[in-house]
Amino acid sequence: MxxxxxxxxxxxxxxxxxxxxxxxxxxxxxxxxxxxxxxxxxxxxxxxxxxxxxxxxxxxxxxxxxxxxxxxxxxxxxxxxxxxxxxxxxxxxxxxxxxxxxxxxxxxxxxxxxxxxxxxxxxxxxxxxxxxxxxxxxxxxxxxxxxxxSWGQEAVIAAWVAAIVALAELARVRREQWERERAERAEAARRRADEERLRIARELHDVLAHSISVIHVQAGVGLALLDSDPEQARTALTTIKSASKEALGEVRQVLDTLRTPGDAPRAPAPGLDRLPELVEQAASAGLTVHLEGEAPRLPPGADLAAFRIVQEALTNVVRHSGSRHARVRLDPGDRTSLRLCIDDDGPATGADAGGGGNGLAGMRERAAALGGTIEAGPRPDGGFRVLAVLPLRGEEEVDR
Structure with missing residues (x-):
């Protein structure tokens, strides 16, 4: 009140x-x-x-x-x-x-x-x-x-009338300006809320799509080898347990930001330093990934976006490509931007692990939020390529 x-x-x-x-x-x-x-x-x-x-x-x-x-x-x-x-x-x-x-x-x-x-x-x-x-x-x-x-008295009265009207007009203009500013503040608040919902939706999509794809593949391996190779089936179940635990942890971290907005996250957001871990997860899903180049030091937002782009690209290889090999190339270029190139040899299988088709859109939104770009499409020699270009500068410069 x-x-x-x-x-x-x-x-x-x-x-x-x-x-x-x-x-x-x-x-x-x-x-x-x-x-x-x-x-x-x-x-x-x-x-x-x-x-x-x-x-x-x-x-x-x-x-x-x-x-x-x-x-x-x-x-x-x-x-x-x-x-x-x-x-x-x-x-x-x-x-x-x-x-x-x-x-x-x-x-x-x-x-x-x-x-x-x-x-x-x-x-x-x-x-x-x-x-x-x-x-x-x-x-x-x-x-x-x-x-x-006297006409002098009339002039004084006329001056008072003009002053009253002028003051009222000034108040009207100020009121309209205040209402316009209030509407702009409300619109900005709604826009920030929409952007935050979109950010959380992207995080949840990337976390769940990757983890569920790994679980999907490993569940199929476990079912196929349950009778003929119980030990390999046990390994698949262990991978499922590990992937689901990690997914729950990341989902919990995202949901914690909803319950306590503005508080620092309990665990650091993933970045390119976790690429080896991502390669191991892809290997557990039957995908061999070759890493080329070294990850540069990035601002937290760009580091998270780069990691999610690689994660989503590898998830799409697992779900939609018949290739079991992928290549991730990191190229700082002229040191003003980072080029991320994720290739697979294809061909596309049309298989789907239950995704909603929002992976590429999410990658483009992440790149655009940082002032970068995403190009995704078939390669001339077969397979599929995702090429991301992210600027190597602070996020506050992008906002300005």
Whole structure:
């Protein structure tokens, strides 16, 4: 609740929305008391030149201020109502004073609510009535013996009217700007949430697709050799147990970031230093992988992306290629980018271990997030190639 009050724009309190009820009774009551007291002193200062405050004048002051209770819900009728009551008050010859504050607040509320023409029309109508009374009808209206108002006084009133309208327009512009900024902040928050969901989806896909592919292959080996070669079947089951344990650990790490957002992960994210381990896992699935080149030092995000790209590429070889050999080549190139090339000799088998076909899309998203690129497709001499180019620079530079 305190945070919501802190984020409330300043004009909300001016308009009387601070009590949260939609009925600004506190500000209306305070303004009514101020107008009554101020008009009392104004009457003493203008004694002899204007009519004194009687019961009818007090009623008009209450009516002018009391209408402001509805200024948030019915701003147009309120601005015309306060202008009309104020015009009647002035036409009856009562003293000038803080009664104009009621019109100012009503005009302000109408403009901020988007009813600019209505507010201008009401204020303009009040000024026109005042000119008519002060320079023509004063002969027949109280107080008796009154003279025409000076044009200097009219200039002062006109200046006050212009100031009221200008202040209301400024508040309207500030309100629109604040609402636009609030919408932009909400959109940015939604975008960050979408990006985080996409990141987690990619992590889960890469972890589960690789591990389940290994389990799928080893389960087939175990079933085929269960009777003829129990020892080899035992090895396959051991591999399944190891792969599933590792997958559970990585999934738990990803889910921990959901439960405690912003906290540091309990285990470091995988990187290219774990490529030998990845090669062993691929070997357990029947795929021989040859590593070429040395992994350079990368920022954590790029290191994780490079590892996941290699992992997904090898998983696709296991699932979709008839080749049992693959080659992973690391090439720092001109030391500004890392080239990852994963080849297999094919041919494609069309076999699928249950994937959803999102592997290549996930690899492209990872590379694009770092300012890199992915090219994937059949090789001219057969087989399939995945070529990734990742920039060797800090992730904060990519964000800028």
């Amino acid at each position: 305190e945070e919501q009050r802190a984020l409330r724009p300043p004009w909300a309190l001016v308009r009387g929305a601070g009590d949260g009820s939609g009925w600004p009774w506190r500000s209306t009551l305070l303004l009514t008391v101020f107008v009554q007291v101020g008009s009392h002193f104004a009457a003493h200062g203008q004694e002899g030149g204007r009519a004194g405050l009687d019961a009818f004048a007090r009623v008009l002051l209450v009516l002018a201020c009391g209408q402001l209770l509805w200024r948030l819900r019915r701003p147009v009728p309120v601005v015309f109502g306060t202008a009309g009551v104020t015009a009647l008050y002035l036409g009856a010859g009562y003293p000038y004073g803080p009664v104009f504050l009621a019109v100012a607040v009503a005009c302000f509320s109408a403009v901020v609510a988007g009813h600019r023409r209505a507010a201008w029309a009401a204020v303009g109508l009040l000024w026109a009535v005042h000119l008519l009374v002060a320079h023509w009808l004063y002969r027949w209206l109280p107080p008796s013996g009154d003279s025409a108002a």
